[in-house]
Amino acid sequence: MENDADGIILTFINLLTAQLQIEEIFSFDEVRYLLPILIKMIQTGELTFKSDFDFKFKDAVEFIKNDMGEKSVELLKPENADNGDKQEIANIIFALLFILYKNQKAKFDYLCGKLDEKNSAEILQLLKRLDNFDRLSPIPFTSILNNSSNNLFSSNNSNFQIFSSQNQKDKLEEISKYKIKSAELEAKYNQIESINFKLNEQLGNAQNEFIDLENKYENLKQADNEKVRILVASSVFICVFHQQGSIELLNIQLREITDELETCRYNNSQLQRELKSLNERHSRAFQKSANDLKSKEDEVKLLYIRLDALVKQITEKDSSENKLKFMEQQIANQQGTIGELRSGLEQALDRANFAETELIKYKRLHNNNINIQNNTNSNTDSDNSISLHDDLNSCKITENQRFFVRISLGVFKYF
Known part of the structure; x- marks a missing residue:
């Protein structure tokens, strides 16, 4: 057994189990069913069986209050003990051992003599510390035991376990009942x-x-x-x-x-x-x-990777859509400019066609005038030749303009 306060108390309780020839207990969860036996021993000085499976820690606190006074037990919390609080269970058992020490000194000394010298001295020291407190004020049992409410008693016995689930606790309590009944x-x-x-x-x-x-x-x-x-x-x-x-x-x-x-x-x-x-x-x-x-965590990691890839794709898609919209706007602007140029070129083409028609008429007129000019005098021939030369130059310029317009129209049709 360990030599801390909780361990010493549990060691002393196991002296009772040894006297009763029942199995040793390893947890404060099993102590509840020994409390009626301990209280009966305090009352009569005899260690005999007493079964009461409906016994609650509040019943033990009531017994302690009747012996030590109402004020001294104000810090005891039996409802926490009933809910499995190991520190509160240790406090209540400690108080009962103190009453046994005061009321049944011979029986206590007999049991204490079965402990080794170190454990015997330690438990007597704890009880004397408790005896020094004033009964007219609340007694700090937890401080005396020098143990926090979260500390649990642990044993070197390999069979000791602290069961965490409610089902295991119920099974353990039922086993304890059968042990005592047996x-x-x-x-x-x-x-x-x-x-x-x-x-x-x-x-x-x-x-x-x-x-x-x-x-x-x-x-x-x-x-x-x-x-x-x-x-x-x-x-x-x-x-x-x-x-x-x-x-x-x-x-x-x-x-x-x-x-x-x-x-x-x-x-x-x-x-x-x-x-x-x-x-x-x-x-x-x-x-x-x-x-x-672990499997779910791996799936979540994979989903995060896929999500990052999708976000990247969406970002790239948004960028491409913006570029496409910009190019569409540029094309729309160019198409407007092309429309204006096409309208101007069509007007120029109409003028060129009109000039071509006039040129054809002029050529016909010119051919008719050639015959007439052969019959005129030389002065008249000289003047007409100069005028005809100017008209031919004008027709050449018009023809060049029409050629340029056709080339331009072909280029815009390509776009």
């Missing part, structure tokens, strides 16, 4: 065996008395004392019948208790197996949850 039945069994042994002795004595009475009866029979003989025979038979009936009744009770004890042992083993199975299922479920969580 120990109680074993004690009753031993008691009945002792009674049976005494009855067998009484039966032997009765048989001896019967033999003596038979001898006396034979003597009386020889004396021909009929009344005395009948009286003696009746007494003998009544005595034997009474003894045999008591023995048979005790044997029946012994068989019933033996059967009940076997049933409790069987139920206890069943609960142990169920508890082991529950622990295994809990471990498997925890491992599965851990694996599922």
